[in-house]
Amino acid sequence: MRLRLVKDETSFDFFSRWKLWLGISAVMMVVAFGSFMVQGLNFGIDFRGGTTIRTESPRPVDIGEYRGAIDPLELGDITITEIFDPTFGPDENVAMIRIQAQDDQEAVSAELITAVQEALRTVRPDIEFVSVESVGPKVSGELIQTAVIAVALAIAAVLVYIWLRFEWQFALGAVLALVHDVVLTIGVFSEIQIRFDLAIIAALLTIVGYSLNDTVVVFDRVRENLRKYKKRPLKEVLNLSINETLSRTIMTSLTTLLALVSLYVLGGDVIRGFVFAMIWGVIVGTYSSIFVASAILLYLGVKRDWSKPDANAGTQFSNVDA
Template structure:
């Protein structure tokens, strides 16, 4: 009766799994090619550079300030508001043969042409060596997170499901990085934080689906694996829509109104939520089915008690 009711209202998600999986494989391949050819547009957090924060007496025209920052010492500066329309943050990359103090002086001279009463609030310098270490540690953080997740899912579920979940997570990370590489979007520490958030978000969605798959394998004993997976995805779809929808409301608000400082973070989350939602179905679950997941794999291991094979003793 449970199987009949479950199959009656089931959406056949896996019917489109093969073409979508091929599309995912193409996206991953294209992302890897873009990363190899274009590389990543590393921000100052990773390449090193100088950050100058200034306060103007009135709202400043950023385009007018950019026009002034065209000297050889300040060329290529990134100008953005920081907090309010009167606070401006200027970020300068390291230039060979040019000292940081010279760059700061050049920025302040350009700013005084826009507003003679501008005040310098903060100056920070990140060396190239520190930036290189941050890049290495960031890549190591993502790798360690994937390994720990694979170990956790292997103990929690079964190795076929663990392999599917890690493949989906790697897919999400590579495609998101590919978008940043293809469009040469700046990759800084906020984007790295967004990338790690995507890993956690995607894993949570996958775990919910896998947990229901395991339950249905024990309940629906006569159904095929593909039918059980379709039932499980259908049963968790309402939760996925609600969770994804409420998260997107917040992320879209950050993307549109959050300002330049967290624009990269919001972009990474937007890409990750979209890619991570469909990868839980068409990468993780479909791959587990193709690896031959079945009811026997979901059964708990029976531990034989000591002496259980001995005949009972006569009173």
């Protein structure tokens, strides 16, 4: 007996209020953009600048112990990570401590670095400080620019890919859905003021790929059904296609969310921001594949060109749900 979250054949009408769904998405994007303009993002050390202290100890790294020693100094955003390397010996336990710049200074002052070192020595007298490096505002500005370019290029590549594989209406629907996902993710980070660092940029690029995969599966089925049901209105074809891929969409999203929620609960503070971005991205990505990308395709319409020599070209895998 198999567990079924969705019946094999469903007949939900996803487009009875498609204008309402597009309106809700537009409002959420405006709110997200407004929050970004008013509050901005809580940039981490990667984008704000700061100082990195590399430590080494013969005893295993205890991140909680390190953080408990440093927190009374009230230095703001502090990230502590253990460095693993197969070349390290049993007495080489290395940690990386990253401290944000204080009061818009280029780096943490020498006095504060000394205070951090003394605080750590109170809990680890045998600790050694291997190196101290600073990230200035110029480098941070370059990282922000590079991150924006990376996300923009990813979305542009998606536009070209979908345009070549399908038609321009499909490409525009998919890209607007991706922009929707990225804007809402940045907006929720602005609203909640969760630390925004390079790991979140990696999450954004992963969200783009995840959402695109879901959208392409739906669009493949739409293209197949457009050729199969030549007389049906586009709205009916879209509804049929989404219902046929609904089981795959829900199962993929739920299994991904199960892993992500486990990481969020058990993974610790270091990756919590990244995992939160992924959880949010999976939710909005699944939503946008159905209620944004497909609704935009319904609005734009699509040309049914039956003059091609092979009407089934490019659809040989369209009946595969994986």
